[in-house]
Amino acid sequence: MQPAKQLTRNNRKHYNQISVELRQLLESISTTKKIRKDTFLFQEGMDAQEIYILKSGLIRIEKLTADGKELTLRLCKSNDIIGELTLFSDDAKYLLSAKVLTAGEVLVIDRKRLEEALVENGKLTFEFMRWVSNHMRVFQSKIRDLLLNGKKGALYSTLIRLTNSYGIDTNNGILIEMTLTNQQLANFCATTRESVNRMLSELRKLDIIEVKKTGHILVKDIQFLRDEIGCENCPIEVCNID
DSSP states (O other): OOOOOOOOOOGGTTOOOOHHHHHHHHHHHHEEEEEEETOEOOTTTSSEEEEEEEEEEEEEEEEEEETTTTTEEEOOOTOEEGGGGTOOTTTTTTTSSSEEEEEEEEEEEEEHHHHHHHHHHHHHHHHHHHHHHHHHHHHHHHHHHHHHHHHHHHHHHHHHHHHHHHHETTTTTTEEEEOOHHHHHHHHSOHHOOOOOHHHHHHHTSEEEOOOOOSSSSESOHHHHHHTTOOOOOOOOTTTTE
């Protein structure tokens, strides 16, 4: 038996996609809604009546920690499905919050209506639940990195995930296309901006990263980051920021 082919940055655009048939089903039972910057699509604990497909804009999936810090778990962009973890749940509540970072549009899908449609098509139900399972693996791996490796490990893990989701290979390393402020990076690690400033400064001194004038981060030694956190070389469908 041949080993399963692992995804790389060169074909990363395909790891989060669903079949044309499933997407057509979702779109056929949806309505369009505009979303405004700095508003919430939903918040943790609210009744989960709908799931969403992001048509345009940018949405951050986050959770508030026990000490009041924001923990960013996912950045959603065009064609991503949001709120999918509530499907086939009794008295479903949103487990996380979805904050709009960039205005745009979403397709709104009634959860009950989708459940009824999926029950009638076992093949699409299996595909959808497998897709949800993959997202659960991603969430679990991010929490594991934070718990086992602390703040520094969480930052290193975040940088690795960013290279997988938004990295461009260059002669000098991997350039992360997305620009994030130090506060935004801190939210991925449930830590303070000052702590991230200090850790990034240490990485610059070690020549592990370079921060461009544009704010983009160039990871010059990805192996250093992997070694520091005992990276298990998870496939890209698990080790990503999406």
